[in-house]
Amino acid sequence: MTKFLSCTNMTGGYGGEDIIHSCDIEVDKSQIVVIVGPNGAGKSTAMKAMLGMISLKEGNLILDGSDISKLSPQDRVAAGIAFVPQTMNVFSELTVEENLEMGAFLRDDNIQETIGEIYNLFPAMKDKRNQLAGELSGGQRQQVAVSRALMTRPKVLMLDEPTAGVSPIVMKEIFERIITIKNSGVAIVIVEQNAKQALNIADFGYVLVGGENKFSGEGQELLKNQEVRKSFLGG
Amino acid sequence: MNDELRAPIAFTVMGILLAIVGFTQSWSVSLSIINLCIISSIMAIGVNLQWGYGGLFNAGVMGFTALGGLTAVLVSHDPIYEAWDKAGVGIIISTIIFILSITALLFVFRNIENKQIRNTLIILIIFFGLIGINNFYGPSINIIESIDPAKTGFLGGLGLPIIFSWLIAAVVAGLVAWVIGKITLRLRSDYLAIATLGISEIVIAVVKHEDWLSRGVKNVSGLDRPVPYEIELQESQWFLNLIESINFSKLEAINSLTSRQDVLNDLVISSSGIFVKLCYAGLFFSVLLLIFYLSQLALNSPWGRMLRAIRDNEEAASAMGKNIFLQHLQIFIIGSAIIGIAGAMLTTLDGQFTPGSYRPLRFTFIIWLMVIIGGSGNNLGSIFGGFFIWFIWIEAEPLSIGFVNMLAGGLEYDNPLRIHLLGSAAHLRLFIMGLLLLLALRFMPKGVIPEKIQKK
Amino acid sequence: MENFEFINAIVLLANFVLVPALSYGSQLALATLSLTIVYGVLRFSNFAQADWMSFGTMAAILFAWLFQSIGITAGIFPTALLALPFAIIVTALFCLLIDRSVYSFYRKQKSQPIVLMIVSVGVMFILQAIVRFIIGPNDRKFFDGEKYIIHALDFKNYFGLEEGLTIKSTQLITVIVALIAMISLFYFLQKTKLGKSMRAYSNNEDLALLSGINPEKIVIVTWIISSILITTAGVLYGLDKSFKPFTYFNLLLPMFAAAIVGGIGSPIGAVIGGYVIAFSEITLTYAYKKFFVYLMPEHLEPSGLMQVLSTDYKFAISFIILVIVLIVRPTGIVRGKII
Structure with missing residues (x-):
């Protein structure tokens, strides 16, 4: 039985040498999958491949039973994959509310309900809704970024290092929100540097090394794995 | 095509084109075109240093040219x-x-x-x-x-020989470039373009309206020449002898002494014009060679290599502690000074300074065309561009009129559409220029003679 | 009597400074808006923009002539206003054609802005050739309809003043049309989904793509809006003064200056910049002698023209302001794009 989003045997790069080799990443609904690994291991590349931002030489990408490997990034957004980039992930010159509206650009139905849900999830944003996103603090901006992605009501949410450069308190908060989002039925894929904390909330984890799957398993399992601990988690 | 062969082929074609004009129109026309081609090439080298090597967009070529022209007046006119x-x-x-x-x-x-x-x-x-x-x-x-x-x-001016103005023009243009560069070179690249566009308009406004300085639109004419006058030549014995000896066999064939004298007189008059143009060509060509040689020398020095490094990767160069601003300022001043020299040469050739004739299209954007079509980052390319584009610019007008004549051939002689088309045909050369630029940018972005990839 | 002197002085200023500057400023503001919108969305300084203005105005003049020849006029309004929508359509279509055949290639290549700027120089050449080929390089007046709203003589007689106030109908039309155009534009950008997506695209292209915004659609809308603004500006300018391709080309510098002074890429900045440049050009080149003659007691009356700069240097003023802004506040009055 394949998972909700199943990306297998992905091989490719940015046109030059291949960066990922036969890489597999799968995620199910209401599940958090975390991709960890050393710098340059191809974590972000793998995620970009899943989004269609690089063209793969090989690979099977199945979303909810249908093949998406030929779709453009925009079409994958329409198909239900949302992405939060690591940097430049908000429209800094637009207000918070306009950011949300832009997130829902492809939707033609009433989006007020979704906006309401998001304000419930991130209450701070309701107060700031008429402020320019560029004027917010780092943590709040991250919330806007995640919210913008959620506006499409995605089935899969991908986050590239959502906690990079934020304080531990904010990090904790962001992870809590991600769990809430997961519980609403969304499949979540996270690329993370803060491996320990991320694996803590992960249902499943992949350790990439040199563009290949090195280890994979449930989050807690990986955390306990001596080899993984020694190599990537600092003992 | 083999890259090594591009330059010789390009210049051979150019030579043939000029020779065709010489045979079909006249050598005098051909030489006039060549003289302006050389001046254009010098301007193009100036722009190429700034754009091709420094990555700076100078939209004020016209202004520096006019400054050079003004300098020629101020140096050579009697006080x-x-x-x-x-x-x-x-x-x-x-x-x-x-x-x-x-x-x-x-x-x-x-x-x-x-x-x-x-x-x-x-x-x-x-x-x-x-x-x-x-x-x-x-x-x-x-x-x-x-x-x-x-x-x-x-x-009036200083009353010095006009040839001195060529050097002084470089200093004047360089000083103005220094001021502009100080203000704009720290900012994003488009600002330099816009600021230079502005300064060139101001320079033109000043030379047009400050009559006490430049006589404005009343023009200054009759400037001294660095070469002999036709009439002097016609009266010098050595010139007469020269023409006679060149055309010896031709004259020998004529039996009647009086008609032989008439032919000789005609030859002397037409040759004196060509001789003067040849003198200019010789002078201009020496300047072109000197500037080309010095530019090549500078660009192959460590200074030139650093410049290219900055152009290719500003961030990396900056991280290495290079002073980008200073490098840009230097190249901007040098390029503008060269354009100033060319401006003074142009006024020298014309023998007059006509502020009303400075138009941005003719003096700024055409020069740009020369650099881009010739090959940004290659001085030889700029020289070719200067020759080629100037040639097209001159010959495009008769060609367009011929073309329109052909189109309108079927129409009645007094058909208003025909009259309108013929009257407007001259504007088609702008179209040809635009089209050339767009085609070059699209299909030959490196130009006819591309920049040589430097070995690391 | 003292009082009349004062009123005369005010009327004088209104007639020679305020009214002309307001109408020129409105024309410039519209033109600058189009420049700044192209800059904001397509990310390059468009050297051809002033020649788009020529092209649009030429189209309007041709349509106006066509209408007049078949007997359609707009009564007290100039026929060119009737022709404006048609001229806009032609300009926009041609703009899109040029975009398809020229600019889109470089967009796909993700070329540097400076390359696009050079490409726009090529487009500039071609537009100049087309305009000169079709309508010629000469000065053309194409105004018809009622010329004055208030005539100086009537004004003088009515109020019994020495100074008269002239308001040409084109000046009023300019201000009203410009106001309508600006309000619609700002409504479009701030309140509609398409307008917001344009701002979003201008702000963060990659994220706009990730949100499903179609860049090609944004580009098309941008050129259409630019055509509307630039054609309107050109027609208003031509009605007010006259149409001459070279004069229009010379508006490029004030347009750039206004855009940078206001804050490049910012629509509000473009409007402010347009008026700042226009008012500066006119207030600095106006000879205030008569104004002071009214206000000052006789023995203090000035002897000179009381003119800061000769009118020969109108263009220089936009440049001088530009330089001052570049030195003092490079981001412009309204904080524009990063420099």
């Missing part, structure tokens, strides 16, 4: 002593006040921290500066411009 006697002091005083005001403004701007005091001081300086200048300047220029306005009406 108008009467004007200096009557109003020289006033002009000097207002110039001093102007310089003092600018210095004071700069000083206040740099050294006074308190905003209120600073702004008050700035307003005071501008106010009193203007009053002071107006007090001396207005009456003085009225006097100057009233002295024999049909002939002079300006201060």
Whole structure:
């Protein structure tokens, strides 16, 4: 039985040498999958491949039973994959509310309900809704970024290092929100540097090394794995 | 095509084109085109240094050309002593006040921290500066411009040989470039383009309207030449002998002594024009060679390599501690100085300074075309571009008219559409220029003679 | 009597400074808006923009002639206003054609802005050739309809003043049309989904793509809006003064200056910049002698023209302001794009 989003045997790069080799990443609904690994291991590349931002030489990408490997990034957004980039992930010159509206650009139905849900999830944003996103603090901006992605009501949410450069308190908060989002039925894929904390909330984890799957398993399992601990988690 | 062969082939084709003009129209026309081609090439090298090597977009080529032209006038024209006697002091005083005001403004701007005091001081300086200048300047220029306005009406120049102006033009253009560069080179690249576009308009406005300085649109004509006059040649024995010996066999064939003398006279008159043009060509070509040689030398030096490194990767160069601003400023000044030289040469060739003739299309954007089509980053390419585009610019007009004639051939002679089309045909050369630029950018972005990839 | 002197002075200023500057400023503001919108969305300084203005105005003149020849006029309004929508359509279509055949290639290549700027120089050449080929390089007046709203003579007689106030109908039309155009534009940008997506695209292209915004659609809308603004500006300018391709080309510098002074890429900045440049050009080149003659007691009357700069230097003023802004506040009055 394949998972909700199943990306297998992905091989490719940015046109030059291949960066990922036969890489597999799968995620199910209401599940958090975390991709960890050393710098340059191809974590972000793998995620970009899943989004269609690089063209793969090989690979099977199945979303909810249908093949998406030929779709453009925009079409994958329409198909239900949302992405939060690591940097430049908000429209800094637009207000918070306009950011949300832009997130829902492809939707033609009433989006007020979704906006309401998001304000419930991130209450701070309701107060700031008429402020320019560029004027917010780092943590709040991250919330806007995640919210913008959620506006499409995605089935899969991908986050590239959502906690990079934020304080531990904010990090904790962001992870809590991600769990809430997961519980609403969304499949979540996270690329993370803060491996320990991320694996803590992960249902499943992949350790990439040199563009290949090195280890994979449930989050807690990986955390306990001596080899993984020694190599990537600092003992 | 083999890259090594591109330059020889390009220049051979160019030579053939000029020869065709020589045979079909006349050698005099061909030489006139060549002289302007050489000047264009020098301008193109100036722009190429800035754009091809420095990555700087200078949209003010026209301004530097006009500065060069003005310098030619100010260096070579005889001083108008009467004007200096009557109003020289006033002009000097207002110039001093102007310089003092600018210095004071700069000083206040740099050294006074308190905003209120600073702004008050700035307003005071501008106010009193203007009053002071107006007090001396207005009456003085009225006097100057009233002295024999049909002939002079300006201060005149230094009365030196015009060839000196070529060097001085470089200094003048370089100084102006230094000021502009100081202001704009720290900012994003488009700002330099817009600021230079502006400064060139100002330069033109000044030379057009400050009659006491440049006679404005009344033009200054009859400038001294660095080469002999036709009439002098026709009267010199050595020239007569020269022409006679060149055409010896042709003259020998004529039996009648009087008709032989007539033919010789005709030959002397037509040859004297060609001889003068050849003299100019020789002078200009030496300058072109010298500038080309020096540019190549500079660009293959460590300084030139650093410049290219900055152009190719500004961030990396900056991270390596290179002073990008200074490098840009240097190349901007050098390029503008070269354009200034070409401007002075152009006025020398024309023998007159006509401020009304400076149009941005002809003096800025055509030069750009030369650099891009010739090959950005390659001085040889710029020289070719200068020749090729100038040739097209000159020959496009008759060609367009011929083309339109062909199109309108079926129409009645007095058909209004035919008349309109023929009247407008000359504008088609703008179209040809635009099309050439767009086609080159699309299909040959590196130009006819591309930049050589430097070995690391 | 003192009082009349004062009123005369005010009327004088209104007639020679305020009214002309307001109408020129409105024309410039519209033109600058189009420049700044192209800059903001397509990310390059468009050197051809002034020649688009020529092209649009030429189209309007041709349509106006067509209408007049078949007997359609707009009564007291100039026929060119009737022709404006048609001229806009032609300009926009041609703009899109040029975009398809020229600019889109470089967009796909993700070329540097400076390359696009050079490409726009090529487009500039071609537009100049087309305009000169079709309508010629000469000065053309194409105004018809009622010329004055208030005539100086009537004004003088009515109020018994020495100074008269002239308001040409083109000046009023300019201000009203410009106001309508600006309000619609700002409504479009701030309140509609398409307008917001344009701002979003201008702000963060990659994220706009990730949100499903179609860049090609944004580009098309941008050129259409630019055509509307630039054609309107050109027609208003030509009605007010006259149409001459070279004069229009020379508006490029004030347009750039206004855009940078206001804050490049910012629509509000473009409007402010347009008026700042226009008012500066006119207030600095106006000879205030008569104004002071009214206000000052006789023995203090000025002897000179009381003119800061000769009118020969109108263009220089936009440049001088530009330089001052570049030195003092490079981001412009309204904080524009990063520099």
